[in-house]
Amino acid sequence: MQIRILKPGLLSTIQDMGRYQYLSQAVPVCGAMDTLSARIANKAIGNEDNAAVIEFTYADAEFISETDLLIAYAGDGAILKSGEQELPCDRPLFIPSGTFIKLTNNPSGCRTYLAIAGGWDVPEILGSRSTFLIAGFGGMDGRVIKKGDTLKNGTLASVSTQKIFESLNYGKVNYPEWSIPRQLLLPADRRAIRVVPANEFDWFNGRSTADFLSTPYIIGHQSNRMGYHLEGAVLHRVKHHELLSTAVTPGTIQVTGNGSLVLLMADCQTTGGYPRIAQVAAVDLPLCGQLKPGDALNFKEIGPREAEMLYIEREQHLQQLTTAVQTKYL
């Protein structure tokens, strides 16, 4: 299976679930900003969660199928269309060779994930297919996807993937009635981000921590895959000593020297020296991956045990979805 990129869009890269083996050599995690959507796109066509996907930022991208395709997409950055026909998300799509597909505006989010049967075929670098643009490795030769690129799928498709493909292959755009109920996995309020207080939480005065947990913050324009600047109440410290640089991770919220907040995202450095006020709950980090400059969010405190219970519940739920897709195509 193969596509050719006609318009690459604002920022399109190959990503997977990230690169964890070389953190000690200061190699960042990278990977999908909204891992939940990337996993759902993969699950919809019987792929492993970690199969490489294309991460599109906003709409305005176009590609053509150069062979018959089995693809799926998920996320809130765009709606895929073939001509005027809207292609539904969160489910497998059979696309015949020679079909033009464009990504059209979806105001509800920022990023869209396109999965293909067997995953996109790029070499695994340091245990991952994720693109790390700053160092120029991973994905498509370490760069963004460009006009004219052709992308192929990997050849090792699962039995479910092959059966899904066969069930939909009738020579025209085709998809099943079912979809993966992604909305059921998301909280009702997607702008209430749950956080666990971090180790330096009590370095800030009571007024500041109360502000942090009660007033809205706006995603700043200086925001990218490394992190988001958050505009809102400035935090004041009661402990003024320096923090020695130590490990940070996507979801860590640092407080810079002037008291403003930075939420670290997928491409963040492995270590940091700013005090940390909180850590975004793993289940809510994918929601942050859909936020765009100007969006408002609130932080809601939970404990570490609750964060872990939510994590386990989420993973169990996702495992059930994999089984459900497999069971449909026994």
Added chain:
Amino acid sequence: MQEEVSQIYYLSEVAVTVEFGQQIAENLLTAVNNLNLLLYERPFPGFKTTVPAYATLTVFYDPILVIKSNLSGTGSFEKVSGYLNDLKLQSNTTKAVKGDVVTIPVCYDLDFGPDLTEVASVHQMSTAEVIKLHSAGAYKIYMMGFMPGFAYLGGMDVQLITPRKATPRKSVPAGAVGIAGQQTGIYPLETPGGWQIIGQTPLRLFDVNRDQPSLLKAGDTVIFKPIDVYTFNELAAG
């Protein structure tokens, strides 16, 4: 080591941090590295990887596998921190494991060290004296961070302490050797940067095609060896 305030704290659902103290000191580096080595010898179920830093060792794991394991405690944080606490007691905190000594050839020619004269004039010394002081040191690697393959080095001669450049450069080449405040370091990748650049190494500090992509690791010692332009070009050509 007993007098240091040490604790284990939650970083995320998938990581805990063991903190040995709160300053830059060789005994803390030793404690971090020794626990790191011991953990790789005796990993727990679900263990994934570590990030050593100045005075902390952060341990990443798969919470699902940790919870399924028979480690004692409720929840993955309790199970992992219990295990690490036991391991810490068994870890020798005083005997330093000898890291590798890595010699980095550096061309301190003005073409490669555009800020050499500025650094020299700040300290009212000759460029030759700057080179001599910089290449005389043995620099301990305290931690890796900032960008792939970047080492935080300790032990620069205090006579070389120089503030960062007032205006950062848009691009500093890979291999550039610089000074920023009391730190010296090597840029592994081409990047914008504000360090005073005094030389350049032809070695690749980070290469994804190597078995260990980073040339340097925490606990190693770095020595800078001055080379001329001819040798630089020879080495750069491989």
